[in-house]
Amino acid sequence: MRFIVVIAAAAALGLGSTTVHAQSWRPPADGDRCPSKWGADDQRGAANHMKPDTVLRAARLIRTGQVFELGRVLSGSIPLGPRRFELNTKRTVMNPQSNRRGSNEEIVFAEIGQVGTQFDGFSHQTIGNSMYNCYKVDETSTRTGFTKLGVEHVGALMTRGVLIDVAAFKGVEMLPDTYEITAADLQGALQRQNLTLQPGDAVIVHTGWGKLWGSDDARYARSNPGLGVAAAEWLARQDPMLVGADNAPINVTPSPDPQLSNPVHQIMLVVHGIHLLENLKLEEVASARAYEFAFVVQPLKIQGGTGSTVAPIAVR
């Protein structure tokens, strides 16, 4: 019954039917996508856009000094799916010297690259045994990380950020539960904002779904509006440095084509070498209509890691 209500609401908003945008996509063969356009042994993909000019272009967008925090607080009670973030406080040491210096710390057990607001590295995703630039899982994975495509190769990223507010374009606070964002949605939203994408941008998609974080975590995790295959392919053609959103998987969930498991992850990370940013906190930046800004993210340099929990910012 809930489904019917959702679809009715979508129709009323002119949000269309998901059957129209059904995903049909097949992962390309290794030979059709490798070597990457960034070179046969490249490990950074679109992060190679990070150059002095990119930084300067971003810095010029800083006009008021206003900072938007795009990272969520990290704790064991956030939506983690099957993962864990377990923090144990340690009251470790009261040093014996006369200045009575006590020292506290904590032990954390977590899928640290894949919890909270997170930056997905290239070793996170595969097509079969093959990752970005056709590095093979079997040949690069060790007990203590990957010998190729580890997140330590990315480095800090500072570039022009563009928020594409699809929810505002559709006239809603939050897109419906399983809404597939189309290329036309992205284009329409950009037009409404009077902005165009440039190669090397950090493209951030606002679905409104982040409003559920902390208020209805179960719904946040059950499904989500997000990019469809066509939108992802159009975005990839714009040559961004990275793509982020205020949902967990970037992709619309469930996948409109049940034969596909999160194809957007493969399109971005494996095929095109474009990093992803998940679970962004976009409420403030969207509410302020801050559509263009300097974007800065500093992934932890986890050697051989598949990603990094992060706390990125938008500055304008």
Place this chain on the structure above:
Amino acid sequence: MRFIVVIAAAAALGLGSTTVHAQSWRPPADGDRCPSKWGADDQRGAANHMKPDTVLRAARLIRTGQVFELGRVLSGSIPLGPRRFELNTKRTVMNPQSNRRGSNEEIVFAEIGQVGTQFDGFSHQTIGNSMYNCYKVDETSTRTGFTKLGVEHVGALMTRGVLIDVAAFKGVEMLPDTYEITAADLQGALQRQNLTLQPGDAVIVHTGWGKLWGSDDARYARSNPGLGVAAAEWLARQDPMLVGADNAPINVTPSPDPQLSNPVHQIMLVVHGIHLLENLKLEEVASARAYEFAFVVQPLKIQGGTGSTVAPIAVR
């Protein structure tokens, strides 16, 4: 015998005797330091300097777009002291759908707030039972973190960064093994660089000690040149946003006064509410004589955490 050689070298460089700069310091009583100048219930200390003007001042220093990465690669084989960073790769899932999407991740077990290049939060250090702004350990610590002074309160920091190159001022690549940096050293180095500190700066001290990271980790950990009490107190009076260095404890090690255990940690974190950045990678930024820059650090928002491993940058 090694000791004699070191002292002889220090004398030849005019580096003086450590006995001259002997630390004598007593932690102030709670009543003499609380409430903090930032207010009776403040939890951010000098991070309150983070305001639009601070950001704009930093952004204006970005002239070439050059980025210096100040964070070390994070792995189980870096100097960790008694702490751990254990990463276990997980080849978790080959999804059943036809697009053969494989997903890798890793489980990490670590004192995640206190490993590698790290940002020390206020719940990390105490004078007896009392922390910054006289929050009490007993009243704020839980099994899963601190209810006050958690690192999630800090937020991203972007401000003018000033590198004080004490090693260059002394005419050496690396200060001697137990060299106590004095206030005069800091002042002399700034004068040589033709710079003055301003309230809200990120002050980064270059000792040269970071050259040992990865090449002689045992020596890196055994002792280190660093700030003495007098230098730390002078620095605190300059009202910086944070203080960092290319060593593990900021303080000179061992403490010249054996009755004091790392008093610089207490002076900065507990008494003055100034965050610390440890194990910075300063080789490139010092070599480039990049003494003034936009400094950006994004501590993870670990709820109730005592600190965060980080990957900060300097941009000019």
Place this chain on the structure above:
Amino acid sequence: MRFIVVIAAAAALGLGSTTVHAQSWRPPADGDRCPSKWGADDQRGAANHMKPDTVLRAARLIRTGQVFELGRVLSGSIPLGPRRFELNTKRTVMNPQSNRRGSNEEIVFAEIGQVGTQFDGFSHQTIGNSMYNCYKVDETSTRTGFTKLGVEHVGALMTRGVLIDVAAFKGVEMLPDTYEITAADLQGALQRQNLTLQPGDAVIVHTGWGKLWGSDDARYARSNPGLGVAAAEWLARQDPMLVGADNAPINVTPSPDPQLSNPVHQIMLVVHGIHLLENLKLEEVASARAYEFAFVVQPLKIQGGTGSTVAPIAVR
């Protein structure tokens, strides 16, 4: 309202009022309990009863070969209180040789000494800073365990086990939610079973509370029937090798005297050096009226550990 019902039920069963058995106890001073009767540097306490004669006495009770498993299955979904048991499967290796040997394992993150059916070691509990035989926490604790009183000193224990079925003595399947077991209860139950305790016995108390494990975990953890101070002191005077029960804390919860926090733990572990076994699975052994048996438990030899999760057995 629930409380009134419980008390009414207790009265109907002749279970008495808890106010009568109110606990009043003060931890003895160090000088009144040290050195232990087992010697000034002893670390095993009543586990010193473990001798060849003890083993032979136990072996002679094996007449049918029937084995009762007294350990609960260990997983992340059992009642853990504030602790954790996180198991992550690792499909680690498919070896390259022709015999296609795959090897699976798991990473576990847990308070491994204090989860599930568990054996409490002496470093687990203190009176202030002082533990069994007056070893001091401050002098024996390190980051990686205790230098004294670690559970590795205990060794496997095999002795006569005696089940004291207090629930059956009271004519109920399960004692009421906050029922304080008295010395008279223990004595009456033993008389009903026609058994007497002997020094060195493993004394196992059946409250029936274990029936809630897995069926009503919330109630299992909220309160529990268990030993009161007087019963614990009487038991300690019988000189057992260890004491166990089918509840989490051995002690009745909440403590009848709100000024005391689990005094039974201090009486047994700190004062008398008697190990404890918690969360035992006693349904089958009680149902079979197996009141006397060979009892065997093999604590893990965790160096410096405060306890061990275990899987003990009763054999008759």
Place this chain on the structure above:
Amino acid sequence: MRFIVVIAAAAALGLGSTTVHAQSWRPPADGDRCPSKWGADDQRGAANHMKPDTVLRAARLIRTGQVFELGRVLSGSIPLGPRRFELNTKRTVMNPQSNRRGSNEEIVFAEIGQVGTQFDGFSHQTIGNSMYNCYKVDETSTRTGFTKLGVEHVGALMTRGVLIDVAAFKGVEMLPDTYEITAADLQGALQRQNLTLQPGDAVIVHTGWGKLWGSDDARYARSNPGLGVAAAEWLARQDPMLVGADNAPINVTPSPDPQLSNPVHQIMLVVHGIHLLENLKLEEVASARAYEFAFVVQPLKIQGGTGSTVAPIAVR
């Protein structure tokens, strides 16, 4: 050079050449080994020998009450290979009540089923994707363990234990570094001890290699004497309940046939459903010539676990 010395020593002892005993073995097809002789849905394999008669047979061997501890102390500094055992002490709680009850515990991060003296469960090993009784890894593995063949199904084992002292049979304290134990060695050693195996025995092989544990851990891990394929197949035909040894992999290392990776693990765990016990401490039991005893092991009931670290005993 060391190699030559070893071979010469082996020749002098009549230990033969490893080339004679070269392993040649191919893992049987699923159809040739399934269903198991214990039934099509069996998960316990030879642990099904555990019955009242088995227990009684073991109990009758207890004549002096002497207990031999066969488990090693568990810590982060034992030979762990690529695995970890990280214990962090927690001084967790000083409860507020007047009895000043302090409570310590520890957080452990470890491959808990596969460290130290350990009991290998059936989900630990595969032939390709197939495990004991042809359960499939792909169909039974989850993030939090295996839905089939978890070590919780085994239960405590008590049976007649037989120590086969191959080192003593060969007249050495310790077999050479890469010595392959043959079926004739096992038979000869049993004849020397005047013992025969019976179905359901716990068969424990003494190689002497355990002498290196803690004294030369590097050599302990580099190679080891152990069972060859022929010896393992002969042993499996004797229908034991389990097989253990004082080395890490049971199999001789390196495998005489470089095309085979630890075939003994597959022969025992996958093909015949016979559990393995590794890293046993056999010095005392061998020195006492205790060749026949009651053997008791209590694997932790880790739900879905691939094994359990254990602390077994031999009692006579």
